[in-house]
Amino acid sequence: MTDEGTPAEGRVKVVYCGGCNPHIDRAAVAAGLPVDDPDVPAGTTVHLSGCPRACASDHQLVAEGEEQAEVGAEGAPAGPEGPPVVVVAGELVDGVPTPAQEIVPAVTRKLKE
């Protein structure tokens, strides 16, 4: 996991894994994210891992929900109280199987929820 993440571009911060086993094109996913969409709360974080090992989110497949994960980037609290945090790990979005071509739309929906 990269400690600092990618410098914030627009409203979405992307935290990449190291990229040793990419099942998906992480750069393409990042490029498709709605970084300038005003419907996306500022300070949102997308943990973007290339495979299901989820290194970008410290091996956690989900950052929100009943079992709260502490993966908000740079102090941003995860979970219902803070800006959205979404975990992509290969073809999983928050632990739900998602085909590669569906990842960007799925993440976008979650960021706007």
Add this chain to the structure above:
Amino acid sequence: MALRTPEEFVQSLADLHLQIYMFGEKIDDYVNHPLIRPSINCIAMTYELADMPEYEDLMLATSHLTGKKVNRFTHIHQSTEDLSKKVKMQRLLGQKTGSCFQRCVGMDAINALYSVTYETDQARGTDYHERFKNYVQYLQDNDLVADGAMTDPKGDRSLPPHKQPDPDMYVHIVEKRDDGIVVRGAKAHQTGACNSHEIIVMPTVAMREGDEDFAVSFSCPANAEGIYYIYGRQSCDTRKFEDSDLDVGNMRFGGQEALMVFDDVFVPWDRVYMCGELEFSGALVERFAGFHRQSYGGCKVGVGDVLIGAAGLAADYNGAAKASHIKDKLIEMTHLNETLFSCGLACSYEGVKMPAGNYQIDMLLANVCKQNITRFPYEIARLAEDIAGGLMVTMPSAQDLASEKLGPIVEKYFAAQCDTPTIDRMRIMRLIENLTIGAGAVGYRTESMHGAGSPQAQRIMIARQSNLNHKKELAKAIAEVGKPWKNEDIKSPTAVKQH
């Protein structure tokens, strides 16, 4: 209830009055039966070690449900450290028993069902997860042994469950009532089923449309009305009927498998965790199999430690320990065994936190682990037989050794290294026999092949996760596949040298 003692476990097992059959007869006093008792001793060891401070770090865990210390075999993994400690605990128990200790299947079943019930609820609005958490707490609070029952007889493998001429080839629902379901069928090769307080049933394959009645998961007491067990035979099993322990090889411990029959068993709704949700049956199968494939990276390694030790002793007793080829074979056995351990640990350290909050092993590495398990124990066993020599299968019996006339002859001609009593040499030979071709080989060899899924099952999972396209792209990049080719750029080797 606090953690049980080994004695309390054995008594609790006797109190169940299970319906166990062997050699065509019902066995009433099964806890003292010579063929069954060694397998009970194995599970008793999971209680004994849990009560010893020097093993507490591996044997106990803190329940995320109650905050209390529980036996790790009833624990839902909460970290990658939990996953690795599980593997180490299994190696420890393999070392202490030289056998399959059977309690892993229940542990792997509850960890698989924990996440699957959560995800089913999220998708379907059911309440399986809360039911299941209550059940896990019941197991933990009472320190119970659960059998994870997955393998159906399967009948004609070319047909799905609902098209089998005999539907009982897969456990299925025969009646849905207001208060629960009634199930029928059987589970085969059930490790430790006759030593369990509880049975956890899961489907054995990913179910498709039409299989709704077969997509069923539930738990029930091992002595529920309608359940009975037909005990499986093992190689050389009737040696345990003989008065002497010598020829058994492993006197105190052994594995156990049985055919478990469900003859219209009623299951109340609060014990049902899947009832027709086809789309989650495959995930349950894969996750249970994944956890169990990780398990083998611990338990078989522990038994391997015993076999390597036995081979080393055989070399010592034979007076061959200093031979370079013997040393090299022991190194090779160790290398293979530690490779298996590495796989068990690797899939643990690369585990992930699931949406349900529990931790799951890395599926690819767990399948690689088990694939190696289908091979390496065979090679370790081959090398042990090589080192031991033919005596391990040609020795006279314990009765010959005990004979007034023949005993001194056996002593004389099977003596080897001068400081070693012949009887100890014979004991080690019998242990190697036990683990390589005797009763222990059921667990160490054939179970390594087929337990937690036969080799092809792992290869399918490996293929699914191999990310081959990425590897092709790597090769293309290195080889510059697609780069324009210009003949004029090519220089002769001589020109290159001059340059």
